Amino acid sequence: MRPFTKNELLIVVIIFAVVVGFTLKGLKDATRRARDFQRKQDLGIISDALHKYHDDFGFFPPSENGKVKACKNDNFEEVYTKLKTLQEFDRNLFFEGLKTCDWGSDPLRDVQDDTYPPYLSSIPSDPKQNSGITYLYLSNTVRFQLYTYLEGESDENGFDQGIILRSLQCGTGVCSYGKSYGVTPLNMSIDDYENILLKESQTGKE
Numbered sequence: 001m002r003p004f005t006k007n008e009l010l011i012v013v014i015i016f017a018v019v020v021g022f023t024l025k026g027l028k029d030a031t032r033r034a035r036d037f038q039r040k041q042d043l044g045i046i047s048d049a050l051h052k053y054h055d056d057f058g059f060f061p062p063s064e065n066g067k068v069k070a071c072k073n074d075n076f077e078e079v080y081t082k083l084k085t086l087q088e089f090d091r092n093l094f095f096e097g098l099k100t101c102d103w104g105s106d107p108l109r110d111v112q113d114d115t116y117p118p119y120l121s122s123i124p125s126d127p128k129q130n131s132g133i134t135y136l137y138l139s140n141t142v143r144f145q146l147y148t149y150l151e152g153e154s155d156e157n158g159f160d161q162g163i164i165l166r167s168l169q170c171g172t173g174v175c176s177y178g179k180s181y182g183v184t185p186l187n188m189s190i191d192d193y194e195n196i197l198l199k200e201s202q203t204g205k206e
Contacts, residue, residue, distance in 0.1 A: 032151045035127040039148040040158060040177065042124035042135070046146055047179040049108050049119040056110065059091065059141040060181065066136045066169075067100035068123060072111050074099075080112065091141075103135060126171070134171035143181045143190050149173030162187030 053070070054060050061070035073079075079097030083090060101108065104125025109118035126133045126148065136147040147163065149170040150156040158177045163186050168175040178186040185193055 033156075036150045036152050036156050038127050039135075039150065042126075043146050043148055043177070043179045045124060046108075046120070046135070046137075049123075050144060050146075051181075052119050053108060054181075060139045060144045061108070062095055062098075062141050063137045063139040063144070064100050066134070066138070067103070068108060068137050068139075069095070069098050069100050070108055070111070071099050071101040071106050073097050076111065104129060129171075132172035136168055136170050136175055138190060140190050140194075143184045143194075145178055145180045145184060145186060145190060147175035147178040147186070150176045160186060 050060055050068075061068045063069060073096075076097040079093060083093060086093075098111070101123055103123055106123055107118040108120040108123050110116045124135075126135055133149055138145045138147075147168055147170055150159055151173075153159060153176065154161075156177075160177060163178055164174060164176050166175070166187065166189075180186055184190065
């Protein structure tokens, strides 16, 4: 068997490099698609848990700094003691005893009853949270909006240009996909949407 000539060897190396390049790109694309799939799955899981929380409490957890505010603060026991002396539940006082929950570690649960099964044992975090990408939660307790950043951008199912135009930050990425309560739109703020509903109701009374 004769040895390869320099030109033949060069061709083999080039072909090998091209094959490796395509393989690595395919692997990278598949990994990225898997992360985006996980993000959409996570938002569905969180949304379901928020609805169960609403079924029990009659409101959604408030939001603060883009996170779910539903975990015990240092002053929770003091606040809870006050709540038990009241004839009616004081929602605002209850909120004073809460702090934001950390994505990926804190549970979503009834903080008044530790024996009650959690709605989520751990609120999911973005697959690339260590790189600065996070989920975004916005709520006025009546409605909520939940957002994530899709790495695949317009090539990814569910990518929403209307959300992009809001320039909401999902950590280091711009939010481009979301879930919300009922028919609450994702391309405008909750306040703006409720103002539209208010104007429509006032117009209907005229």
